[in-house]
Structure formats: C-alpha cells, structure tokens
Amino acid sequence: MQNYSCKLLADKLEITFDPAPLHSIGSILEGDVKRFICGSFLHNWEPPSWEESHKNLQKLYSIEKPNHFFSASPHEWLSLIETQSTKGFEYFLNAGSALQKKARVQDFLLAFGIATNVNNPEVKAEAPTSESKRIDLSIIWHDENNQKHGLAIEAKFQYKITRGQLPSYRKHLQKQIKNDDKIYLFVVSISKNSNLIRALSRNTSWKWISWQHLLIEYEKVRSTRHDDKEFLRFRRTLWDRSGTRKTH
Numbered sequence: 001m002q003n004y005s006c007k008l009l010a011d012k013l014e015i016t017f018d019p020a021p022l023h024s025i026g027s028i029l030e031g032d033v034k035r036f037i038c039g040s041f042l043h044n045w046e047p048p049s050w051e052e053s054h055k056n057l058q059k060l061y062s063i064e065k066p067n068h069f070f071s072a073s074p075h076e077w078l079s080l081i082e083t084q085s086t087k088g089f090e091y092f093l094n095a096g097s098a099l100q101k102k103a104r105v106q107d108f109l110l111a112f113g114i115a116t117n118v119n120n121p122e123v124k125a126e127a128p129t130s131e132s133k134r135i136d137l138s139i140i141w142h143d144e145n146n147q148k149h150g151l152a153i154e155a156k157f158q159y160k161i162t163r164g165q166l167p168s169y170r171k172h173l174q175k176q177i178k179n180d181d182k183i184y185l186f187v188v189s190i191s192k193n194s195n196l197i198r199a200l201s202r203n204t205s206w207k208w209i210s211w212q213h214l215l216i217e218y219e220k221v222r223s224t225r226h227d228d229k230e231f232l233r234f235r236r237t238l239w240d241r242s243g244t245r246k247t248h
Contacts, residue, residue, distance in 0.1 A: 062220040072232035080241045082155045086137040090125035103226040111217035117144040129172035149182040156189035161199040211242030
C-alpha cells in the first residue's frame, strides 16, 4: 500500500528520483519529503539518469541558484524559537542600502505569492497592536501608485494559537491599511496541527505556509546580488529548525 501511494504521488507530480545524488543533501531533508524521496518504493523503481535526477532536484529545491542556502553551515548550537526567527528576518530584510532592503522585501513578499512593487517598506518584528498584543512580523509598504499594503505573519513552531489572536491582528492591520484587498495574513509553522486547523477555519482570511516551503520559495525568487553569507546561514539554520519537532 505504501509503495502504491508513493508511486501515485510521484506520478501526479511527474517527478522521478534516483536516490544516489541525494546522499550529499540527505541530512537536511526532513519529514514527508525525505520519506517520499528515500522511501522503500524506490527499491522497485528503475533509476533514472543522473541528468534527470539533477533536473528534478533543481525543480524541487532550486539548487541551481548560486550560493544556495543548502551549502551554508547552520548555527548548530542554536535552536531558533519564534521570536528569534522573526527578529532574524527583521534584521536581514532591513539590512544594507535602501536598494538592498527594497529587493529583499520584494523577494520575501513574492515568496508568499504577493507580487508587488515595494516602496518605503517598514519591517517590524513583535509589532505592537492597539490591543496590547504583538504581531510576530509586520511589513508595511506602498506600491507604485502610492497605495498602502500590509502583511502580518504569525510564526509558530510548537506554541498554540489562542482564541482571538488572529482577529486582533487583522483588526489592527485594517486600521492601518483601510483596504482589505491590500491586507495579507499568513500563519507560518512546521506543519498543520489540530489547533491551527481550527484557528484557520474560524479565520478564513488567514492563509498557511510551512517554514520550509517559504524558504524554498524565497530561494527561487531571491536576488543573488542582494544576498550574503550570514543571511544564508540564518536561512539554513531556520530550515534545520523547521524540520524538527522540538518544543520550547
């Protein structure tokens, strides 16, 4: 049954894999992806060529990009918590010249599927609200028509979303933006648990994305010109953290 299910998934994605070239990055693949790629069904599968395997890896992880974060060394002593992760993005998205900040923020938004021209971005972790709460990561910007947009991110590893938390953040952003079409609300977590599923069902304006999917989407669109070694190491450390089940 497992072999049949895995083969159906592979056929649906139109992807086949040779396990051999995965050895070099196997240690950083986690969870369902690792089980899918390295599962027992491959033992009964005729291996594709190296060229085909490499092409599939490029498709999945965008590994053809120069200086991919997979090649960076993580901070092995650090197990990031939510506030450290959002503070890290605040630091790196705000770093450097105005041109670099604009490029990084624009690419970060694109990783969420938000295609927009970014002017005067304001990136803030632990952004205070009028109800004495704090949005994990808030990004406010203006587009080419000087229209104001806002993104609120609720970051989770293991802590639960409390009742009233997401509506409070949405209400705060509505006061700032005054246009629901220009408000973007995301929960980022390792996976969907029952608490998150219930919270999203009560707050349908919020969307969900996993940490690892977000990191790969950013990798696909990032400008290599505006990247640097420490930002790479941060993303690699976050990738490793978001593939674990540690609690804090």
